[in-house]
Amino acid sequence: MDETKRYFLELSYKGTPFHGWQTQENVMTVQECLENALATYLRKPTPILGSGRTDKGVHANMQVCHFDHSGLPLGENFLSGINAILPKEIAVHSIRQVRDDAHARFDAVRRSYVYRIIFRKNPFLDQLAWHCFYNPDVEKMNLAAEALLRHEDFECFSKVHTDVTHFRCDIMSAHWEQKEGELLFHITANRFLRGMVRTIVGTLMEVGRGFRKPEEMDEVILSRNRANAGKAAPAKGLFLNKIEYRKEIYLD
Template sequence: MRYFIEITYDGSNYHGWQIQNNANTVQGILNEALSKILRTEISTIGSGRTDTGVHAQMQVVHLDHEEELNEERLSAKLNSLLPQDIAVNKIMPVNSEASARFDAISRAYTYKMHRHKNPFLYGKSYYFSQSLDLEAMNHCCELILKWTDFEAMSKVKTEVNNFNCEIFEALWQKHNDDIEFNVSANRFLRGMVRALVGTMIEVGQGRMTLEEFKKVLESNDRTKAGRSVPAHGLYLRDIIYPKDIYL
């Protein structure tokens, strides 16, 4: 049978989601725990990779197992075995063709920033003390909601067939001294959200106009976009799947 596992993790201590040789990854830790509990080698497939230091409020993976599993019992066993910075939220049976990676309708990210130094937000939010014009940055959001080709916001060395993404949501919001950028799309390119945030910060500081931001998108040239902001402010927030894949 095939199952979806929904997990949450603090990415601070990991070299990203995807398993790598000689590196501590979330997928590697999860596979090891599952293999130990189920007494057979388990290899999970995730909805997508998150880079080193990026967090996930919701990551979804799928696994196959010959025998029917007790979802609540397996969740409890996993949570007792996994480290404190990784938690299983729930396990759900799905149809045998369901894919955590390819069946996702949308993925959503949040980028978190704070303006005043706060030790309790260290490693969880990007400390940025300078003033930002969120109205100007939200004009950038209005533009990217209508845009499709995001090659200028993608890491250069990436293997994809195209750079087209459909953005469903893009909005900057302020909560007291905290600032959040929320974005959802049918897909994201490697480094895309952090590049978008870094470039919109340029607009928010008055170093780049909206027209110049548009020209960056038109250029398809990553070197013309802003810097990539730190990974620790980024959270994979939500993933949506078709309802008919669940049993």
């Protein structure tokens, strides 16, 4: 009998047509599409588990999931085969064998998101960025973003009625980057709560528009009350950008 091996898949996807990452009844999700493609290619049901969930309409420059397979090793032929089955909005970029106990979600040490804002109409980015009609004060927004590094409980930015045991996150970096015609928000942490990044962006944009003062960010976080934070930014501007793991989990 062939030995069962565990693999990490690295993939990217355009989230526009999907109802998020996680499989749900009666809607199309990224996980379901990938599991169906694996079942077709490997000729057997192959459940996967991702590093985390992305909401409806959110994109991923890099997502990681794991699955178990018994049979011949999977390599370059697998990548071309599975990509031929997947819809055009999903692409698998690499496959690596990992330790049998490696876990795409629990072994991730850092996760990074990027939120993209544009300031003029662009038909090529319509589904990939939030088109804003005002120019915020980026200096004030960066000043407010520094508050994220001073705290660890972010219940105020989480969706309500979520199934987590605590709201603590270790945010390692958070800043805005201004480019010609666009604005990018970068944030890295060990974990994120549901809806957290979009709500942070929405709150910081209120600072940038003068509706809040930068120093009020600490008060919002300490309140632990979602009602005190801003409206969540649109999903289409958000990208899961990078997942990092310790090298020792990889076997190749």
